[in-house]
Amino acid sequence: MKRVWIYAVVAALAGFVSGCLDDDNNYDYKQINDMEGARDNFQNFKDSYSVVEGEELTFAPAFTFTIDTVAPDVSYEWYMDHKLLPDETKPTYTFKSDKCGTYEITIAVVDNKTGVRFAKSTYVQVRSLFQRGWTILSDENGRSVLHFIVPATHTYQMVHEGKVVNRDSLVYHQVMHDIVPELGEEPVGLMENLGYMDYDRLCNVTLFDELVVQQKQWAELNGNTLQREVYTYQEFRDDLPEGFSPVEACMTFSMKAVRDANGRIYWANKADVSDFHSSFYTSVGLNDNMSFSHLFEAYRLNGSRSCVLALTEEDNSFVGILDLGTNGTYTESTVIPEVSMSESGKMCPIEGEYANNFSNIEKEVVDVLPANWVAESFGFFDVTSAEPAWVALLKDKDSEQYELRFFILAVNTAKTVKCSDYCEYSIGAISDYRGMAVFNNRCYVVIADGNQLYYCQYGNDGTNRGELIKLDVTLPAKVKALSGLDLQGEGSSIAPHRGQLGVALEDGSFYIFGIGELKNADGMGTVDCKQLFPDENTPEKDKNFGKIVDMIYKIGRGEDYMSFAF
Structure with missing residues (x-):
């Protein structure tokens, strides 16, 4: 009896399912207008950004629907720290803040046909003008003088694996001199x-x-x-x-x-x-x-x-x-x-x-x-x-x-x-040791010997070789101080950013070089040095800092020591 009852239930279910279909067996299911890319459904919209106080940052995220690929019927919503910005209804949004802090910015794209929302958030760290940058200490007749070179993010496009991608880099167009009055004496x-x-x-x-x-x-x-x-x-x-x-x-x-x-x-x-x-x-x-x-x-x-x-x-x-x-x-x-x-x-x-x-x-x-x-x-x-x-x-x-x-x-x-x-x-x-800079992520140092620079790897990963390699750069005077910025940021997996080396000389000049590595299987490979500052647009007044005593790259926060936020 039990087996007969089971057969009856199965037969009833089969009849129910077949009744859901029309005579032509037409499976008329409605397709959902989804976004391509799963979690990374928005392009040109990073997980984090970093700007200085008062600097404008325009968001223009891009996306593609799976059905309405050309002209989707959508609405836009923008949120700051989970609060709706009612006046921001366009596909772009320009952020600006005069107060230091971290802000969460969220974009929501609403499919007007279905009411489905697609959202993604990013964090914007608003830092002060002096939070990070190259900091130079000079002696002006016994007076302590502080100078500051502000880094700014420059985004450009490059081709990677046959695709055009956005790439962040640093430029140095803002040089500030003698920024702290009555700082002190005998630096x-x-x-x-x-x-x-x-x-x-x-x-x-x-x-x-x-x-x-x-x-x-x-x-x-x-x-x-x-x-x-x-x-x-x-x-x-x-x-x-x-x-x-x-x-x-x-x-x-x-x-x-x-x-x-x-x-x-x-x-x-x-x-x-x-x-x-x-x-x-x-x-x-x-x-x-x-x-x-x-x-x-x-x-x-x-x-x-x-x-x-x-x-x-x-x-x-x-x-x-x-x-x-x-x-x-x-x-x-x-x-x-x-x-x-x-x-x-x-x-x-x-x-x-x-x-x-x-x-x-x-x-x-x-x-x-x-x-x-x-x-x-x-x-x-x-x-x-x-x-x-x-x-x-x-x-x-x-x-x-x-x-x-x-x-x-x-x-x-x-x-x-x-x-x-x-x-x-x-x-x-080393006949005339003048200083050393460490690049902790890439595991190498740059050592100054008089007016010469040498690159040297370290570490136990099996590829590093502790040998001095002379960098192909000619300096006009002996080195006074070295400091490094081991630039690692979002997009480094596309092509490694160059580590940035600050070099202060005894004649008052200051340079920033990009150190490029190309390692072989045994770790050595080649290394080159590209001058980033000063460039052809740098005014003469920003090329010399007097009697330099010391110089460091001011990191600003620990997060940027291991992974730089552009």
Whole structure:
């Protein structure tokens, strides 16, 4: 009986289905007017943009329907931060803001025949005029003078794999001279304090960095306005060490440290990640007033446990100093709980299988620069996974031969510092070392020897070779300072952007070069150097900056250190 009942049900269903068809078996289904491209249904509409205050940005996204491909019957809606802009009903929209911050812009295309909406959002980061760019410090008869070269995005079209695509690049048409009146006297150098990166956009942080001017009285400048906020000595409050004379510093979103001429390192734990001055130093040096010969810069680009790097004076050993304070992730609070930084400032020897390379170093440590690294397994340029790393240049005191080292330091759960990756290369003699610039994503450095520039790869990926390659560029004077912008942005997969190298010379001139690489299977290949600034349109007044003391590329925010937002 049961089997007969099942057969009856199946027969009834078959009759029902056949009744849905007409006598001609005409399947008259209505096709949906969809957009081509799935998630990337809008062309000429990137995931993010970056502009300066007051700069106009016109959006003109393009799309194609699967049915109405020529003249679709559609309406347009534009939203800013999820709020409808009722007057914006055209296919283009011009954005402009005089206030720093991050804005979400959404376009919705409505198919008037079906009422179906197709939408996509982008984020526009509005930065101040001085947030990022080439920063030059000069000495004008003992007076500190600051100059600034502003990068601007230029979009052009190129052919890639037979298709015309849009391509972003940087141009330099705005040069500003002597921008901070009464900055100070007796200039020595520049340093950037990369502050807190509000990746989740929960804390509404708009000031991402500070610029430290090293001079007779060190000045800490607001990263957006370049106006002085404090002199460094003022952060000791009423506890200034006698004869205080800072020579080096390292600052992150969670700590500040300065090394005095007496070799002591003074430390301050910050109380708030968004406030560069939520801390003060004490007059007692780290590790019971221990003497250090160097304190190196460090970039803390995320909330992971980190450390800074110093060199002891007594035995010429690298040591890590814990930098642990954090406000946590996915939180709107910018306060750093005391419990998270209870061991910050603790000095640790560097452990692991490479430990012997860091203690009792017989060679002279010439230069050490940050080179934060992201492992391929995390996805290249993912700044939230960046690990603290450095490139070091050492010299044999007897033979004058140089050695290049790259290493990554990790702070484990036991609050000790371990070297997790290490490589070194003998790179030969350098007769007149003048400076080094690091390109951390591409894993190479550029080294200046007098008025000559040399390219050198590093890293353990199996393709890099630590050999000096002379760049084909003739400089009219000796190099005074180098700095690099490892330009990686949206569209880099189409054709790699050139890394940009800033070169300041002793005759007051300044150049920007694009470094192009073409690697072979063994990693060497060829490298070329293309001058980007000054160009044929640069006025004479913008080609010389007097007696240059130092120069850096001011990154502005940690995100642009790993992946540049055009």
